[in-house]
Amino acid sequence: SHTVPLSASVSQRILRESFLCTSKHIIATPISFDTNMSLGKHPPSPVAPFSDDAKFVRSVAVAEAPLGVCVHPATGHLVVACDDDHCLVVLETATGTEVRRFGADALKRPFAVAVSAGDGAEVAAACVDGDQVVFFDWASGALLRKVPVARPVDVCAGRDGAWLIGSQGSGEVLEVSATGDVVRRFQVTVDARPGLKAIALHPTTQEVYAVTQSSEDIRVFTYEGEFVRSVGKLQCCAGLVVDVAGHLLVSDWSPVRLAVLSGEDGTELRKLGSAGRGPEQLRFPAKLALANDGTLYVADNDNNRVQVLK
Numbered sequence: 001s002h003t004v005p006l007s008a009s010v011s012q013r014i015l016r017e018s019f020l021c022t023s024k025h026i027i028a029t030p031i032s033f034d035t036n037m038s039l040g041k042h043p044p045s046p047v048a049p050f051s052d053d054a055k056f057v058r059s060v061a062v063a064e065a066p067l068g069v070c071v072h073p074a075t076g077h078l079v080v081a082c083d084d085d086h087c088l089v090v091l092e093t094a095t096g097t098e099v100r101r102f103g104a105d106a107l108k109r110p111f112a113v114a115v116s117a118g119d120g121a122e123v124a125a126a127c128v129d130g131d132q133v134v135f136f137d138w139a140s141g142a143l144l145r146k147v148p149v150a151r152p153v154d155v156c157a158g159r160d161g162a163w164l165i166g167s168q169g170s171g172e173v174l175e176v177s178a179t180g181d182v183v184r185r186f187q188v189t190v191d192a193r194p195g196l197k198a199i200a201l202h203p204t205t206q207e208v209y210a211v212t213q214s215s216e217d218i219r220v221f222t223y224e225g226e227f228v229r230s231v232g233k234l235q236c237c238a239g240l241v242v243d244v245a246g247h248l249l250v251s252d253w254s255p256v257r258l259a260v261l262s263g264e265d266g267t268e269l270r271k272l273g274s275a276g277r278g279p280e281q282l283r284f285p286a287k288l289a290l291a292n293d294g295t296l297y298v299a300d301n302d303n304n305r306v307q308v309l310k
Contacts, residue, residue, distance in 0.1 A: 186225025232266020
């Protein structure tokens with residue numbers, strides 16, 4: 001495998017905090033799906049925290065400018081949301097071998113992706129330029145539904161088959177049912193201003209963490225939307241996940257790095273990586289995903305790869 005460098009214009013487009021870009025039109029190629037991929041029973045939330053001595057162990061080449069990344073909690077497959085081809089790519093986690101791709105005829109700049117657990121699993125893709133979150137059947141790749149959301153920049157699986165969606169356009173977190181109905185929404189930005197960069201759900205306390213664009217606060221809410229506390233600030237955060245120990249794992253562009261923060265007060269506990277194209281370096285790191293075993297996956301956008309830390 002090899003990677004294909006992005007142009008400077010694409011890099012600058014990614015860097016804009018408004019996440020604006022001009023989308024390309026993609027012609028979809030018919031794809032065959034393996035419907036025999038085992039989904040297993042409903043697995044538990046990630047059971048291993050991100051290790052204190054975790055390090056960069058390898059990278060997976062993804063030539064289409066990865067923005068979003070997630071791990072199927074039952075099969076372990078890696079799902080990558082690709083900016084250049086406006087599609088979702090499923091990879092074997094261990095080898096990086098492409099299994100299939102889908103969504104090119106339905107997606108417009110997928111910025112984040114998430115997978116639900118258990119039989120009947122679904123894939124949700126937040127399309128920041130399409131003002132919608134698009135849902136697919138995991139086994140077949142078939143389009144299920146589209147939910148309109150003002151500039152969605154993040155999505156994660158919630159309780160009881162529901163989804164949590166972060167809206168940059170309204171500065172809200174929306175809870176959407178398994179049928180696509182908005183059952184709850186709450187403001188996370190200060191003074192109801194628009195602007196939201198990332199959200200994450202604590203795997204045990206079910207608290208919702210949100211990084212706001214206007215003030216760069218990391219704000220914490222109950223699952224029902226009651227404000228709990230602020231835990232610090234970030235300069236230019238793109239990705240956020242929370243491990244079972246309550247640590248915040250973030251991707252930042254200013255400076256370029258991955259950081260481990262205290263979930264209580266935002267204190268930086270550890271920093272990994274630096275700006276560049278070499279080993280253990282990043283260029284415009286985007287979304288993050290944490291597997292059940294504590295392995296962290298990073299969409300290293302401008303290096304056209306997914307970085308793996310364990």
